[in-house]
Amino acid sequence: MSDSEYQFWKNDEIKPDKIVQVIGEDVIYENNTDNVDLEEIENKLTKARTQLILDKPFLGNLVLRLPMKAAGSWCRTSATDAKSFYYNPSFIEKLDNHQTKFVLIHEALHCALTHFARRGNRDKHKWDLACDFAINPLLVKEGFRPPLDVPIFSKYESMIAEEIYPMIDDSIDTEPMDQHLYDDNPKDDADESDGGMREDSLDGQKDDTSSKGQDNKPSQGNSNSGDLAEQPSPLTPDEMQELSSRWQKNLASSAQLAQQAGKLDGEFAKLVDFFLQPQLSWQSLLAQYMSTLARDDFSYARPSRRSGNAILPSLRSSQIDITVAIDTSGSITQEEINEFISEINAIKSNMRASITLIACDEKVDDNLIWRFEAWDELQFPASLGGGKGTNFNPVFDYIDEQDSPSSVLIYFTDAKGKFPQFEPNYPVMWLVKGKEPIPWGSRIQLN
Structure with a gap:
């Protein structure tokens, strides 16, 4: 992994303590509570939570x-199991x-x-990393400072875990900054990560230590040992479903409180809008929208005189002209x-529609405009070009120059443009x- 791929938070004035062991890119803290005042650590966390409530009520209420x-x-x-916040006192100290x-x-x-x-059927280690990589750039952008040596991928900014996951190399050797206890069932590899260090590696260390006659449990003389929480079990499917519903309500109520205080804006406002919108597939929403444009309907228009004098309802159909623009600025994958x-081809087959397909990044090239009549099959061109910046104006200018107006414009994009x-x-x-938001028109979420 090259240094150019990572951005780390660094402070040269801070020197690592002797109890910190560095294994690759992982910072491991010995959980030695003999020398840690648990009450002081708890007060430290409570103070931080109180400040968040006052300064960032949305985040504070979630915490x-x-x-x-x-x-x-x-x-x-x-660590978290979606029920509690677990912490290593030595780490927090x-x-x-x-x-x-x-x-x-x-x-x-x-x-x-x-x-x-x-997560679904995704690889656990990569999914855990994708979740961390989605959160960390967001927090840094909002002014929060991460612990030392936490990797911050700026290229993943404004992306969700599902988008980041396929971009992570299968051979990546870094580990999440925390432990995701809610899901401890790797699908296909016993060496998957549970965060911090891989669980089987930890078990192996414990076994090795035990074989040497060393006791891993807190010593009997440790007065804090009875106050430490045991590792919780992974969530069951029913628990996941119940907690998912509960946390969606928590997200909504926290956002409402922050809005009332006038302290919900920036990336977190976008985040709330994104995750609280109806969870319907974009294919379903697109099909519903397109069906409203279909003009197959009964008409009472006066028929030809050859049909007689009676005016009876008849099923009339007229063709619609659809313009489809694809943002080829580099953010949309093949x-x-x-x-x-x-999907467009499937919808087109259910109605009489001609389609003009336009590829555009910062301009429209005449060679990147394709016309498909109602009887044509929509086929993917050999190349869409692109890879530059994003400007939506050229597509609208092209439509305005045509003899007949478009029935609808469908723009496939990340909405980061002019x-x-x-x-x-x-x-x-x-x-x-x-x-990203849009200034006008109808918005359908692709993720």
Whole structure:
């Protein structure tokens, strides 16, 4: 892994303590509570949560939903099971106030964004990393400071875990900054990560230590040992479903409180809108929208005189002209374009529609405009070109220059570009990848 791929938070004035062991890119803290005042650590966390409530009520309310529990030796940094916030006291002791807030919010967002219920059949290690990589750039952008050596991928900014997951190399050797306890059932590899360090590696270390006659449990003389939480069991499917519903309500109520206080804006406002919108597939929403444009209906228009004098309802059909624009600025993958083309083709087969397909990044090239009549099959062109910046104006300018207006424009994009100043007189539907807003038209979420 090259240094250019990572951006780390660094502070040269801070020197690592002797109890910190660096294994690759993982920072491991010994959970030695003999030398840690648990009450002082709890007060430190409580102070950070109180400040978040006052300064960032949206995040503060989410953090308050997780009871804090000092953890036993199994916890290397921090962890969550979507029910509680677990922490290594030695780890928290080394953090300053800003870093403590970062860790608290990080665990709360794993829960609020229901990462525990969204993995499906994905590889656990890569999914855990994707969830971390989705949260960390967001927090840094909002001014929060992460613990030392936490990787921040700026290229994943404004992306969700599902978008990041396929971009992570299968051979990546980094580990999540925390432990995701809600899901401890790797699908296809016993060496999958549970965060901090891989669980089987930890078990192996424990076995090796035990074989040498060393006791891993807190010593009998440790007065804090009875206060430390044991590692919880992974969630059952029923628990995941119940907690997913509960955290969606927590997200909505926290957003409402923050809005009432006038303190919900920026990336977190986009985040709330994104995750609280109806969870319907974009294919279903697109089909519903297109069906409203179909003009197959009964008509009472006066028929030809050859039909007689009676005016009876008859089924009339007229063709609609659809313009489809694809943002080729580099943020849309080949797989997504193929899926989109297939869906448009399926919808087209159910109605009389001609389609003009336009590929555009910052300009429209005449060689990147294709016309498909109602009887033609929509086929994917050999190349869509693109890869530059994003400007939506050229597509609208092209439509305005045509002899007949478009029945509807469907724009497939990440919505990161220059919009026309005024809304056109024909309907525009934006199929958006990501969380960016649109100034007008209908928006359908692609993720």
